[in-house]
Amino acid sequence: MGIAHMHQRTASETAYQTALAQFDRAAQYVSARADYLEFLKYPKREMAVNFPVKMDNGTVEMFTGYRVHHNTALGATKGGIRYAATVNLDEVRALAMWMTWKCALAGLPYGGAKGGVVVEPKNYSPSEIERLTRRYATEMIVMFDPRGDIPAPDMGTNAQTMAWIMDTYSMTVGHSVPAVVTGKPIDLGGSQGRNEATGHGTIIAMVEALSRQGSHNPQETRLVIQGFGNVGTFAALYAAHLGYQIVAVSDITGGVYKASGLSIPEIFAFAQRGSALNEYRDQDVDFVTNDELLALPCEVLIPAAMEGQLTDRTAPHVKAKLVVEGANGPTTPEADDILQDLGVIVVPDVLANAGGVIVSYFEWVQGLQAFFWDKDEVFRRLERLMRQSYDRVALTAEEKKITLRTAAQVAAIQRVADATATRGIYP
């Protein structure tokens, strides 16, 4: 049975279809045996769990969670855990596959994984989320391992979630194991800069892309950012710090737009208080829907919310000349073609949002050697790795006359295919 038939049809099968379609586009440029390439398409191991959680009012509610290990050719699997109502096995498979390419491209000794729980976190109290997290972690004890599979935060989870997973794992094995997760709070062995890493890295990739297009003036470069969570906020704050003009940001409720540039620190402070952006009141600011936001006039569009945002429906209206993917899988293959026809350069997710996993790797390394770096050191190393990856992708794109997306996948798949060939097929 081919892999296209392996997964069930679900409402959001698009992410996995996108991941497989991207793979097929890239595979023709990879020097590897066809049967090895077929192997690289499959998730190695998948686990689904259904588990009960006690609610604050004494009732019990059932939840479903997943963890997928995509590939282990280069080392332990690494990948975030997502809490969202839309989580499903196909989405987790896609995200795990993208993690394999992201780690390979950045030169990290990791394979890809992803996990998720079908839950809308804002509908539950902190103590309910803690019990849900601890139960999910216990159910997944056979998957998580500091040398085998290391989770991190993703949509709907954060440093506190990682602390609960680390504590649950540690209680089960009988001693503290900080290296079983990354994205931990700093006082539990987290790394300086991990919180900001993905957003910072996205802006490093953006600056690299803009500089390669010629000289540019940050004050005259307008940015539109979709998603104002971990990735979106730190991308916005760092870009604002560098002097770029951020004209629009959004969350799930919609966005705010100001042609002459928004005050990001002010909006950040507003969002920090837990308010949704559609409640933001400022007489100079226009409210826009997420679809309208994607079509706003700007130089750079940064999708930093979730997958499947730039589609054959929304991509034709994009005015930006550069799209930098802070989110995973925000652009469908059809939208990729449309953007290419429009002359829009797309800096792909596996390159543009690798900052998170790169600093996760730094956290893991610092934890294992019990020696911690300051923030400058972390950002210096992050910048160096991001630039190296960008160079590798740009060179591959030039040599093979392909898009940055395909080039990033080619460079990544090549590394995993080479490792697979060198290791050999067991037994």
Ligand code: NAD
């Ligand atoms: P988050 O939960 O912190 O923030 C998500 C943001 O997107 C929120 O502002 C939310 O309101 C908004 N959003 C959700 N659904 C939306 C929709 N349908 N339309 C518009 N906005 C919507 O999540 P995050 O950690 O910032 O992750 C965002 C994206 O970046 C995801 O695709 C994630 O996989 C990817 N990513 C995250 C990291 C990381 O380190 N956190 C690393 C790499 C990639």
